[in-house]
Amino acid sequence: MATDVQAAQSRRGKWLVSGPPILYLLVFFAVPTLIMAFASLRTPGEFGGLAPLRDEAGKLDINFDSYLRFFTEPVYFEVFAKSVVFATATTLLCLLLAYPLATLIAKSPWKSRSLLLLLVILPFWSNFLIRIYAWMIILGPNAAFARAVNGVLGWFGASPVPLLFSSFAVLVCLVYVHLPFMVLPLYANLEKHDPALLDAAQDLGANGWQRFWRITFPLSLPGVYAGAALVFIPALGIFAIPDLLGGPNDTLIGNLIKQQFLETRDWPFGSVLSIVLTVAALALAALAAWFGRRATRAPSLDRA
């Protein structure tokens, strides 16, 4: 009897703790997602929004027209593909920059580590948009950076290039914004590595490069995958950076979605794009998780 009461109490306790967040996610995430899924099957209204659920003839407004449009008109797929390319490039560049940085932090003395980590997350303390505007100034035609670049180009006889409002500007800013999301999980992983493993590898005849490729890098893969997911997924859907720093050809899927809702006012098609983006991001996250699990208990990385 007593155990039944205890069990009931612990059940109630669990619901008290997990109830509010579940309710929050239900109301502000699950329901809107369902609304969006529903909207993607409707016809756009004459002046934006959605057409009436039943037309004059009483026919239910449910169709796959917007999905058909996405999959038949190549321009949308191209924008989507371009977004994947940008997000992939961002992820790779972040990885290349973050790996040495995370290694440096993980190897620095305990006291200076917290300071270095603070510096990594320092940009979060100022507003996201302000930081993008700052890049407009840095990359602007009269700034020292653009002058220096064009000066060097002119030296080689090349004509000057605009840095702002270009794919270059978008990529630079994407990398800048997402770098901390790569550094932190990588640091968390590298910090846990047992230094005795590197001693052992060296003792067994491995030089510096071999120690990195055979020991450090494979052991850091879970951190690499976590960082890649944290960078890739938000970079895939971003719209503010291409809006402010990109040229006319730098429209990404995020911009397209924003356009559909705010300018074209085609809610069903905007919903379709959002759903495609969400599904793609989920699929890639699942893939990253699978790779991460495989890396932690991989059968054999040794190519004997």
Add this chain to the structure above:
Amino acid sequence: MPLLDLRNVTRRFGDFTAVDGVSLGIEAGEFFTLLGPSGCGKTTLLRMIAGFDLPDSGQILLDGVDLADRPPEDRPVRTVFQSYALFPHMSVEGNVAFPLQMAGTPARDIPARVAEALEDVRLQGFGKRRPHELSGGQKQRVAIARALVTHPTVLLLDEPLAALDAKLREEMQIELINLQKQAGITFVYVTHDQTEALALSHRIAVMNRGKVEQMDEPSKVYRFPQSRFVADFIGQCNLFSGVVAQSADGTVTLAVDGLGSVHVATRSTVAAGSRASIALRPEQIRIGSTVNGAGDNRFRGTVTDLLYMGDVTVYRVATEGGAQVEALLANSQTGRAKFFEPGDAVEMDWPAAAGHFIED
């Protein structure tokens, strides 16, 4: 010429001298142990032989060649680490294959070499396992197989059995002895466990505060400690210190507080009046209600404490003068657990040759 020759090796960390002018020669095929308490410099010395640390002064020569300019990966020396340091992302096979791959062994030869090394440590059939699926003893064997697979000249072992339980440790000790005999490789073994050092080694260097206090065969180190530190560190030992009263005909008589005159046989002659010590192992003392012996050293006392160890019982006896003496009796003969109780009056006796004279 010794295989591994350490000449006046010194290593300092700031104000602290971890290794202080150590010179020792280790012969090929020897099982050599560096024994000492933590902080005595034995691990620092091992790391310098492996190449992870460099001496501030002095030389380390292997086969007559100075190792100073050779990084750890280029030394024909392998280390078995205390934590085993197995690569968690590789299988047992992968771990053992690693040094072969690093040495550029042709890929087709590797599986056979790995299988052979695993057989040597009796781990056939474990190749596909991952380190986290192994017990402590099995991990230890993988670490040894991995270190021995390339047939190094010297194998360094850093407290390799410290993490194992007592039963398994004894089993691994016997395996290590056999493995060393079979492989014919020079072992340099670091431990703070004196019984382990005595059981395994051909020779032991007892270290204290960065210096080698004594270097000799285990039985010599045990029976004839050259310093109070060695006597005290290795095994149980009674240490009587006092003033030399008389020195003649190979016998020294020491005036010891609380005990009186204690005689000890020694070849050294010392001046009367100088301070000295006698080391006396508890098992050398005859103890009984009354003892009939040569009577070189006979004292009366009262049992104050006893430690029943199963095979033997250790009796702590306070003499009439107030000195503490530890004596040991085997329990084998009578089947009795103990012969005396605290409070019993006893007599102790030992011949002059049983003790060992140490000049202070």
